[in-house]
Amino acid sequence: MTKPDDKELVRQVAGGDENAFLMLYDRYAAQVHALTLRILSDPMLAEEATQDTFLKLWSRARLYLAERGPVPVWLLTIARRTALDRLRLESRRPTLSTADDPDDLWRVIPDSKTTGEESRWRALYMAVQSLTPDHRQVIELAYYQGLSQSEIAETLGWPLGTVKTRMRAAMEQLRRVWGQP
Amino acid sequence: MQNDEHKIFEENIPAYSLGTLDAEETSALEIHLPTCASCRNELAACRQISDGLLMAAPPKAPPAALRQRLQRRLPSAQKTNRPPRNWSFDRLALGFAIIVLLALNLFSLSQMQSFRRQQAQLTHELQTSQTALAMLAYPGTQSLPISAANISGALLLDKDRSVAVLIIWDLPQLPDNRTYQAWLVDPQGNRTSAAMFDPDPDLPFTSVTIKSPNELSAFTSLGVTVEPAGGSRQPSGSRVFRIDF
Ligand SMILES: [Zn+2]
Numbered sequence: 157m158t159k160p161d162d163k164e165l166v167r168q169v170a171g172g173d174e175n176a177f178l179m180l181y182d183r184y185a186a187q188v189h190a191l192t193l194r195i196l197s198d199p200m201l202a203e204e205a206t207q208d209t210f211l212k213l214w215s216r217a218r219l220y221l222a223e224r225g226p227v228p229v230w231l232l233t234i235a236r237r238t239a240l241d242r243l244r245l246e247s248r249r250p251t252l253s254t255a256d257d258p259d260d261l262w263r264v265i266p267d268s269k270t271t272g273e274e275s276r277w278r279a280l281y282m283a284v285q286s287l288t289p290d291h292r293q294v295i296e297l298a299y300y301q302g303l304s305q306s307e308i309a310e311t312l313g314w315p316l317g318t319v320k321t322r323m324r325a326a327m328e329q330l331r332r333v334w335g336q337p
Numbered sequence: 338m339q340n341d342e343h344k345i346f347e348e349n350i351p352a353y354s355l356g357t358l359d360a361e362e363t364s365a366l367e368i369h370l371p372t373c374a375s376c377r378n379e380l381a382a383c384r385q386i387s388d389g390l391l392m393a394a395p396p397k398a399p400p401a402a403l404r405q406r407l408q409r410r411l412p413s414a415q416k417t418n419r420p421p422r423n424w425s426f427d428r429l430a431l432g433f434a435i436i437v438l439l440a441l442n443l444f445s446l447s448q449m450q451s452f453r454r455q456q457a458q459l460t461h462e463l464q465t466s467q468t469a470l471a472m473l474a475y476p477g478t479q480s481l482p483i484s485a486a487n488i489s490g491a492l493l494l495d496k497d498r499s500v501a502v503l504i505i506w507d508l509p510q511l512p513d514n515r516t517y518q519a520w521l522v523d524p525q526g527n528r529t530s531a532a533m534f535d536p537d538p539d540l541p542f543t544s545v546t547i548k549s550p551n552e553l554s555a556f557t558s559l560g561v562t563v564e565p566a567g568g569s570r571q572p573s574g575s576r577v578f579r580i581d582f
Contacts, residue, residue: 174411181404186396194394206399210407221484225388232391233486277392284393298357299390305352306359320352327351330386 162227170217181210184228188235195239195300196246205242209235240302283333291326294319343369346376354383355390364512364563367575434480434491437504437542438470465544469493469502485578490542492580496554501547503559508536508543508577511563518564520572521549521556522579531559533568557582 160168160179168176185206192205212234220230284292297303297311305323309316346369352358353366370376481492483505490505503519511517516535520528529550536543547559558581563574 174408177411178404178408181407185404186398187392187394189399190394190397191391193397203399203403207403207407211410214411216489219482219484219489224486229388229391236391237487274396277389278395280386280389281393281395284390295355295390298352298355299387303357304359305357308357320348323352323355323357324348327355327383327386331382334386334389 163222166213166217166220166227169214170220177210177214180213180227180231184231185210187228187232191232191235192239195236195302196243201242201246202239205235205239208238208242212238243302280330280334283330286333287326287329290322291329294322295326295330298323343373343376346370346373347379350376350379351383354380354387356387361512364515364575367563368573371575434469434493434504437490437506438466438544440542465502465546468500468546469504469544479582481580481582483578483580488578492547492559494553494582496552496582499549499553501549501553501559503532503543503545503547503561505536505543505545510536510538514566515563515574516566516568517577518562518568518572518574519545519547520560520562521547521553522558522560523556528560528572529556530568530570533564553582 160176162180162183165176165180169180188209189202189206192209193199193202196202196205209231213231216234220227224230284295287295293312294308297308298305303311305319306316308314309319312319314322346366349358349362349366353363358366366376370380479494479496481494483490483492488505488507490503493502493504495501508517516533518530519532519534521531522528531547531549532545534543534545547553549556558579560572560579561577562572563577564572565574
């Protein structure tokens with residue numbers, strides 16, 4: 157018996173199918189939750205952001221366009237925005253990872269089993285860990301704290317040009333280490 | 338000249354793909370992107386990384402109670418989203434449009450009563466939304482949903498009567514020197530300006546009457562782009578969305 161694919165499930169969710177919704181939840185809740193936790197670093201807020209993300213899946217499923225990309229990218233993009241909005245709402249100061257321990261934010265204990273699909277993402281995770289602290293920090297503040305380059309410059313007290321150079325170098329390094337599929 | 342400019346844009350692409358580029362540079366890059374295949378390729382490569390970063394954190398299951406809580410909340414979320422059984426998708430979109438328009442009418446009316454200022458603007462909005470409401474009563478009105486990241490809404494289209502109204506939610510505000518411009522596209526790909534508009538900062542949605550010089554049936558789609566204030570003769574800025582008839 158083959159499992160229904162993501163796109164088919166989203167189509168069914170758009171038609172109000174709760175079982176299809178729960179199947180997608182079971183497939184992606186752990187990834188959505190990992191991302192919201194990564195951004196909010198607070199279990200309660202992360203759980204709420206995860207809930208909001210899936211409620212948006214329920215109400216926006218009909219807006220999903222298959223040709224614009226895979227379902228998990230769409231869902232996790234919603235999760236990222238939801239968590240970043242929440243972060244702004246809480247008006248919390250950005251977490252400065254190098255201030256204490258640069259590796260701390262990336263030291264999440266993974267859930268037990270790793271599937272074949274996951275290993276590719278794990279490789280990117282390792283690639284981020286292999287960045288120098290400065291490079292990892294610009295990626296961190298940009299992507300998981302939602303700061304603009306000017307805000308990063310202000311937060312870290314670096315010249316804007318330095319932020320830009322390090323951002324480019326960090327992305328270059330990730331491309332080199334992780335490679336293109 | 339051209340090449341130096343391109344280099345600056347290209348250097349901004351990694352930051353753009355992470356969503357960290359400052360607003361002004363973002364608008365400039367978005368105008369450059371449709372004109373430059375090399376930058377689009379670079380962006381596609383960077384997107385592999387930025388999309389990958391979404392998945393990179395090791396999965397961590399949320400508390401089991403969340404699944405049950407969501408399950409309990411679905412039916413009530415459903416009431417507002419789900420049409421009666423045998424309604425078609427089109428009907429659902431129409432139903433959605435009716436709710437938007439009723440809200441728009443009520444909102445405009447209450448604003449008109451409480452504020453005298455901007456009356457012309459509000460009267461215009463009210464007329465647009467009443468046109469749209471009236472259109473919904475025609476059996477021939479099509480409702481075509483907008484599909485774009487973070488923007489939703491619909492184009493209400495009556496080809497026979499050459500009437501069209503665009504309803505857009507969550508349209509971002511533009512800087513003062515930019516405006517949204519709608520274009521009707523014919524089968525040969527020619528673009529005809531059909532409206533210029535800016536979102537009302539006080540309303541969560543924007544409604545626009547599409548003015549067509551010819552029969553609407555002469556066109557095959559409608560596009561919206563960001564243009565310099567005052568509009569352009571031909572689309573020059575980044576595309577916001579496009580709806581095929
Ligand atoms: Zn270019």
